[in-house]
Structures are given as C-alpha cells and as structure tokens.
Amino acid sequence: MKSVAVIDYGMGNLHSASKALAFADNNIKVNVTAKAEEILAADHVVFPGVGAIRDCVGEIRRLGLGEVVKEAAQTKPFLAICVGMQCLMTHSEENNGVDCLDVYPGEVKYFGDDLKSSDGSKLKVPHMGWNQVSQTLSHPLWKGIEEGARFYFVHSYYVEPKDASLVAGESEYPLPFASALAKDNQFSVQFHPEKSQKSGLALLKNFVNWDGQS
Amino acid sequence: MGLAKRIIPCLDVDKGRVVKGVQFVDIRDAGDPVEVAKRYDEQGADEITFLDITASHEGRDTTVKTVERIASQVFIPLTVGGGIRKVEDIRAMLNAGADKVGINTAAVFEPEFVKEAAERFGSQCIVVAIDAKKVSQPGEANRWEIFTHGGRKPTGIDAVEWAIKMAAYGAGELLLTSMDQDGMKNGFDLGVTRAISDAVNIPIIASGGVGNLQHLADGVTKGKADAVLAASIFHFGEYSVQEAKEFMSDQGIEMRL
Numbered sequence: 494m495k496s497v498a499v500i501d502y503g504m505g506n507l508h509s510a511s512k513a514l515a516f517a518d519n520n521i522k523v524n525v526t527a528k529a530e531e532i533l534a535a536d537h538v539v540f541p542g543v544g545a546i547r548d549c550v551g552e553i554r555r556l557g558l559g560e561v562v563k564e565a566a567q568t569k570p571f572l573a574i575c576v577g578m579q580c581l582m583t584h585s586e587e588n589n590g591v592d593c594l595d596v597y598p599g600e601v602k603y604f605g606d607d608l609k610s611s612d613g614s615k616l617k618v619p620h621m622g623w624n625q626v627s628q629t630l631s632h633p634l635w636k637g638i639e640e641g642a643r644f645y646f647v648h649s650y651y652v653e654p655k656d657a658s659l660v661a662g663e664s665e666y667p668l669p670f671a672s673a674l675a676k677d678n679q680f681s682v683q684f685h686p687e688k689s690q691k692s693g694l695a696l697l698k699n700f701v702n703w704d705g706q707s
Numbered sequence: 708m709g710l711a712k713r714i715i716p717c718l719d720v721d722k723g724r725v726v727k728g729v730q731f732v733d734i735r736d737a738g739d740p741v742e743v744a745k746r747y748d749e750q751g752a753d754e755i756t757f758l759d760i761t762a763s764h765e766g767r768d769t770t771v772k773t774v775e776r777i778a779s780q781v782f783i784p785l786t787v788g789g790g791i792r793k794v795e796d797i798r799a800m801l802n803a804g805a806d807k808v809g810i811n812t813a814a815v816f817e818p819e820f821v822k823e824a825a826e827r828f829g830s831q832c833i834v835v836a837i838d839a840k841k842v843s844q845p846g847e848a849n850r851w852e853i854f855t856h857g858g859r860k861p862t863g864i865d866a867v868e869w870a871i872k873m874a875a876y877g878a879g880e881l882l883l884t885s886m887d888q889d890g891m892k893n894g895f896d897l898g899v900t901r902a903i904s905d906a907v908n909i910p911i912i913a914s915g916g917v918g919n920l921q922h923l924a925d926g927v928t929k930g931k932a933d934a935v936l937a938a939s940i941f942h943f944g945e946y947s948v949q950e951a952k953e954f955m956s957d958q959g960i961e962m963r964l
Contacts, residue, residue: 508804512779544829606908610709617910617933619831619879623711623753623963643711643963645784647831647879665709688784688806690748 497701498535499525500562500577502542502552510541510574513687517697529561537701538565542576546601546650547588549576559594566596570705571679578674578681579652587650597674599654610667619649620666626673626684630661632707634680634699642692644684646672651683678705711963712927712955713753713934714948715786715912716941718743721760723769741776747941748781750948753963755781756809756882756936759789771803778804786834788882797824801832809882811836812855815862818876825877834912835878839866839899840886851899858886866899867906874907881907882936884915892918892939900930912936920946920954927960 499511511523524531532538540562542549553559565571566581573581585591585601593601608616623643628635651670654660661680662673674681680700686693719726724738737743744755757777759770767790774787787800788809797808814821814835825833840858843850851866870881883903885896895913904911913932917923917940926932940946956962 508775508778508802509782509806512804513782516780516782543831545826614931615905615908616710617908619909620710621831621880621910622713622933624709646710647784649830667709685784688782690783694782 495521495537495701496535497521497523497537497539498532498565499523499539499541500532500558500565501525501527502549502556502558503527504542504544504549504552504576507541509685509687510539513694514539514697514701517694518701521701527556527558529558532558532561532565533568535569537570537703538572539700540565540571540573540577540580542574542578542580544576545588546576546579546585546593547591549580550591550593553580553594562594563596566679569678570700570703572700573679573681574687575648575683575685578683579650581681582652582654585650596679597652597654597659597676598656599652601650601652603650604666608667616667619647621647623689624664624666624672624684626662626664628661629663630675632661632675632680633703634675634696635661636695636699638692638695638699644672644682644686644689644692646684648683675707677707709961711753711961712932713912714751714923714951714955714962715754715756715934715936716747716752716948717756717758717914717936717938719758719760719938720770720773722766723773726760740773741780744777744781744785747948748783751952751963752783752948753934754784754786756786756788757805758809759787761790767799771799774800774803774805788834788836792820794823794827797828797832801828807832807834807880809834809836811838814873815853815855815864818872821873821876821878825879830877830879833878834880834882835873836882836884837866837870837873837903838884838886839896841896841899849898849902851896851902854886858889867902870903870907874909878909880910880912882912882914883932886915888916889914891916894918894922895926895930895932895935897925897930900926900932904931904933910934920951923951924955924958924960927955928958
C-alpha cells in the first residue's frame with residue numbers, strides 16, 4: 494500500500510485534503526504529519542496551505558520544515574496546493590513582502606483592487622469560486638480531466654514564475670495567470686483539488702498513481 | 708470564460724438532523740444532513756451552507772461530528788454558520804472539515820471578533836452574515852439597517868456602512884439576508900444586494916426570499932451578487948440545483964454546468 498504524507502504545519506484544513514485523497518484512491522495510506530522522518534519516508538508528499546503567507550512560511554521555518562519540503566520536492570511525487578504553491582516561489586507581495594522557500598524563482602503577486610471583467614463589471618477579490626483551467630501542458634495529472642474543467646479557487650494572490658515553461662495550467666481573472674505549475678516530479682496548483690468535486694478527485698487520484706515522470 | 712456564479716443550497720440543522728422538512732422522495736433519510744448534502748453535491752451545488760440552529764452546548768458536539776461526516780464524503784466547499792462566537796468555535800468547525808464559518812450576531816455585538824478571526828484563520832474562511840431590513844419610508848432615499856434576533860431587534864446600524872466595515876475588518880465574503888423578504892418567496896431585496904455589492908470589493912452571497920428560478924438569476928444580474936443561497940425551493944424538490952444552473956446559464960450567466 495502506497496503512503497501519502499500531508500505536511501501538517503498547523504495551517505489550514507488538512508482534514509479535507511487527507512479525506513479527499515483517501516476517497517480518491519482507497520489503496521493508499523494517508524498520514525497527516527509534521528515529522529521530518531515520516532514525510533521523507535512517504536511515497537508521495539502533499540504540501541497544502543491556507544491563510545496568510547507570512548504565517549505559513551513562519552510556521553514552516555519554526556518547525557524546521559523548510560529543508561524537508563525542499564528535499565521531498567526533489568525526491569518523490571510532490572503536490573503543492575494553494576498557499577503551499579505560493580510558498581515555493583522566491584518572494585510574495587503579501588503581508589508587506591515575505592521571503593518564501595525559493596524552489597521556483599518568481600513572485601507571488603496581488604490581483605489588484607479595481608479589477609473589471611471584459612463586460613465592465615466589477616471582479617471581486619478574493620478570486621473565489623469555480624473557474625476554468627486551461628491545460629497548457631500535457632501532463633499525467635490532467636489525465637481524464639476535460640480541457641477547461643472548472644476547479645474551486647479562493648485566493649487574492651497568484652504566482653508568476655520567471656520560467657514561463659513551468660506553467661501547466663492557466664486561468665483568467667481577468668488576465669491569464671498560472672493556476673498550475675509542473676516540473677519533473679513536482680506539480681503545484683493554485684486551486685483546491687480537495688474541494689473541486691469530480692475533477693479535483695480525478696487529479697488527486699492521478700497524483701497518487703503518478704510515478705513522478707512527466 | 709471565467710469565474711462562475713455560485714448556487715449554494717442551505718440546510719438548517721438541529722442536533723444533527725435537517726429541519727424545515729427536506730422532502731426528497733427518493734432519499735432514504737431526508738433528515739440526515741449527510742444524505743441531503745450528497746444529493747445536492749450530485750445535483751451540482753457549488754458549495755453547501757449548513758446553518759446550525761442547535762441551542763444546547765451538548766448539541767454542538769453532534770454538529771462537529773456531522774460536519775466531519777459531510778466533509779469525508781462531499782468534496783465541495785462547506786460553510787458552517789450559527790452559534791460561532793469564539794475563536795475555539797471556529798477552530799472546532801475548521802478542524803472538523805468546514806472550509807468557512809459564518810459569523811452573525813457575534814459580529815454585531817463584538818466587531819473586533821471578525822478582525823481576530825480573520826487574522827487567526829485567514830479572510831478566506833470568514834463569512835460575515837448580515838441580516839438587513841429596509842427602514843426608509845416610501846418616497847425617502849433607500850436605507851437598510853442591521854437587525855438581530857431573527858429580524859426582530861433593530862440595531863440602528865446602517866447596512867451598507869456595516870458591510871464596508873466588515874470587509875475592512877477582514878471578512879472574506881458577506882452573506883446578505885433580507886429580513887423583509889425571508890420566507891416570502893418574492894425574490895431577493897435587489898436594492899440592498901446591489902448597494903452592498905457595489906460598495907465592497909469582496910464577494911456577496913444573496914439570500915432570503917427565493918421563490919423561483921428567475922429570482923436566483925435576478926440576484927446575479929440585477930443585484931450583482933456573486934453567489935445565491937436558497938433553501939426551500941431546493942428542499943421540496945420544486946427545482947433541482949441542476950435546473951437552476953441551466954436556467955441561469957440560459958440567461959447568459961456564467962455557471963459551472
């Protein structure tokens with residue numbers, strides 16, 4: 494039985510992520526943990542996150558998990574979700590500027606306060622609800638998921654990697670932004686697969702069955 | 708292509724049982740919130756809101772267990788409202804698997820609680836519920852006030868100003884219920900919905916008064932709501948969530964179909 498570690502650094506609703514993984518594939522053992530040895534012993538690692546980035550990065554550092562996250566990201570199928578994804582960038586504009594883990598050179602940026610859609614109507618921030626994801630790369634994690642499928646988002650900041658070839662999924666609000674990144678054995682999503690019904694469960698199932706090769 | 712407007716069925720739950728008679732003919736236990744939530748999930752609900760009307764403290768443990776059961780089987784966002792007064796109440800619901808909590812009366816009596824909650828858990832999980840009632844007379848400029856105790860007690864607080872304040876305090880979303888319209892089936896109060904949606908930059912959920920599918924569509928097109936919440940039109944099987952989404956989509960509203 495494959496083991497999946499969900500990194501628990503005290504931020505967010507880990508119940509949902511672990512239940513959704515277990516529901517998506519009943520052939521795995523899900524372990525919600527902050528212990529370095531358990532994270533590094535797992536076959537697959539999920540790095541979730543919600544809330545403010547200063548608190549997330551602060552807790553990761555306080556628990557000494559920064560290097561563990563980086564090592565897991567180098568060595569096994571690795572899925573970062575929402576603020577987890579943002580933590581992988583170099584720096585975020587949120588909370589007056591926060592240095593992140595710098596796995597991917599790039600910035601986390603604010604959507605802005607006066608967003609308008611193409612028809613002139615106001616776009617609210619946070620970007621909250623079901624938006625379409627265009628699959629800009631073919632990838633094993635998109636298997637069986639329709640192009641343009643909707644996923645559930647809730648965030649006010651988005652990632653902008655320096656290397657645009659990492660972008661695996663793109664959404665619009667109103668301008669295009671990276672809603673998924675892929676590199677080697679790493680996949681990151683801005684949306685919440687654990688809250689995105691069938692499409693989200695399909696992505697999680699693809700992840701736990703992924704060998705880390707793109 | 709872009710962000711879809713949301714439909715949110717709302718369940719009233721007392722001691723772990725759905726009240727206000729949900730009537731699905733083909734459901735085994737229409738009193739079980741898990742069964743009902745699963746049904747709405749299958750119909751394409753974009754989120755589910757669960758209003759806990761349990762009065763007793765012991766009953767709250769049942770609520771936590773119910774939230775855990777729903778969150779283990781239904782993988783769409785879940786908001787829990789009712790009786791959220793302390794940071795510990797929020798933590799208990801989030802740990803059980805809720806994604807957001809609704810704060811109502813506690814926000815009115817202690818606005819700083821909203822600030823504290825947003826700082827502690829993030830704005831994305833803090834929904835402030837606003838119960839508003841029109842207080843201006845015919846012929847006067849429209850004015851709405853915040854009411855508590857199920858619409859019985861006026862507070863003297865202007866609803867639009869209150870919405871602006873709650874957004875500034877860190878609310879991630881506002882659930883606006885028109886107390887004049889609630890249960891009347893005449894549609895949302897589009898005036899207050901639009902006034903608040905125009906005044907703040909966070910999403911607004913319109914609630915109270917839905918009697919047909921046109922009311923839902925009007926909440927979005929005329930009230931500028933980002934999401935619409937309804938209970939009885941879905942509970943009694945008059946319309947399915949799927950039918951409501953198709954109806955709204957036919958009127959040019961972007962929906963997740």
